[in-house]
Amino acid sequence: MAHKLTHLRLESEARMIDKNQFFTTTTATEQTAKDRIQGDIRRIQRLGYRDDSVHNLVKSLITGLANFLYNCPLDMLIEAELRVKMPVLHAAQFESLLLMAEEAWEATNHPDIRQVTTPLIFRASLAMNGAFALFLDHLFHGATDVANRFQKLEAFGLSQRLFHHWQSRQPQIGPGDEYALVDKFADMLGIRGWFAWQPNPGHHEVMTAPQEEGVTNVDLLKKKYPAAVWHLLAVLKRYDKLPVEKVRKIAFEAASVGRHGLDYASPEPKYTLKSLPDEQFTGLQMMCLMYAGFKRIAPEHDLGMDLNDPFLTALELFQTGESGA
Numbered sequence: 001m002a003h004k005l006t007h008l009r010l011e012s013e014a015r016m017i018d019k020n021q022f023f024t025t026t027t028a029t030e031q032t033a034k035d036r037i038q039g040d041i042r043r044i045q046r047l048g049y050r051d052d053s054v055h056n057l058v059k060s061l062i063t064g065l066a067n068f069l070y071n072c073p074l075d076m077l078i079e080a081e082l083r084v085k086m087p088v089l090h091a092a093q094f095e096s097l098l099l100m101a102e103e104a105w106e107a108t109n110h111p112d113i114r115q116v117t118t119p120l121i122f123r124a125s126l127a128m129n130g131a132f133a134l135f136l137d138h139l140f141h142g143a144t145d146v147a148n149r150f151q152k153l154e155a156f157g158l159s160q161r162l163f164h165h166w167q168s169r170q171p172q173i174g175p176g177d178e179y180a181l182v183d184k185f186a187d188m189l190g191i192r193g194w195f196a197w198q199p200n201p202g203h204h205e206v207m208t209a210p211q212e213e214g215v216t217n218v219d220l221l222k223k224k225y226p227a228a229v230w231h232l233l234a235v236l237k238r239y240d241k242l243p244v245e246k247v248r249k250i251a252f253e254a255a256s257v258g259r260h261g262l263d264y265a266s267p268e269p270k271y272t273l274k275s276l277p278d279e280q281f282t283g284l285q286m287m288c289l290m291y292a293g294f295k296r297i298a299p300e301h302d303l304g305m306d307l308n309d310p311f312l313t314a315l316e317l318f319q320t321g322e323s324g325a
Helices: 002-016 027-036 038-046 051-085 087-108 111-115 119-139 146-150 156-172 178-189 218-223 225-240 244-260 283-297 308-323
Strands: 021-024 196-199 271-273 276-281
Touching: 002 051, 002 178, 021 178, 027 038, 027 051, 038 051, 051 087, 051 119, 051 156, 051 178, 051 225, 051 308, 087 119, 087 146, 087 225, 119 146, 119 156, 119 178, 146 156, 156 178, 225 283, 225 308, 244 271, 244 283, 271 283, 276 283, 283 308
Parallel strands: none
Antiparallel strands: 021 196, 271 276
């Protein structure tokens, strides 16, 4: 909550001096990205994926990287500020950020995901994860060594340049200046045309009542798409070995546990199911157990979870793996 509220405060401060901008991707920026990775798209097609699946996969990869680009430097600013201004959160911040870093490392290096991630997108993602790892070691004054695992990777030099630029700019950042950080990261990663800035439209009237959503923080869930693909693929492999009644039992029990909400922000495995004893699951894993389960037993049922794109990617990975392609 503190992190999200700080996001809103930064946006509000920028708006008050007419410097607020909205980060967005468009059909034009998506095409710019596709033009850069055409050779890799053809490589993915040769793996045996259908054209519509390749389109969904590439769109998901491009959008996911763009979202990471926007959030990486801003999240570093926010966490640095919270470290100074909210010492009561030190312990929670330490545990949460280290768990999230571990989740990001595992998702990025999952072999099934690496197989269908283009080299440019993979390198950019690794570079930003490495920069964030350097930031964590800096934030916690050397109590951690998160960046160590990145040091032997080819992208680590770029990680260092990203972090050092962020570190040099951070003391002078004023309202709205954070957007220039995003631009500089994009320049260094070679993906500047993969997004666009839209001017702040100012105040507007709410014409209709907000709709209830099954997921309360859609932006956060989108950040977790790479991890969701990995978890959904694992669930598909699990369910493939089970009779439909067992799948039904797991899905319904997961839905029952989650009826009051699941903490999908935390990578801590803190949920259990009687139908899967001796295992513990994160909130995101519980959502994946539900989503993939209902896709099998009641595909017409809308769970209110924005997991369709990662599900289609995981399904294609699963089907291609089963066919031996």
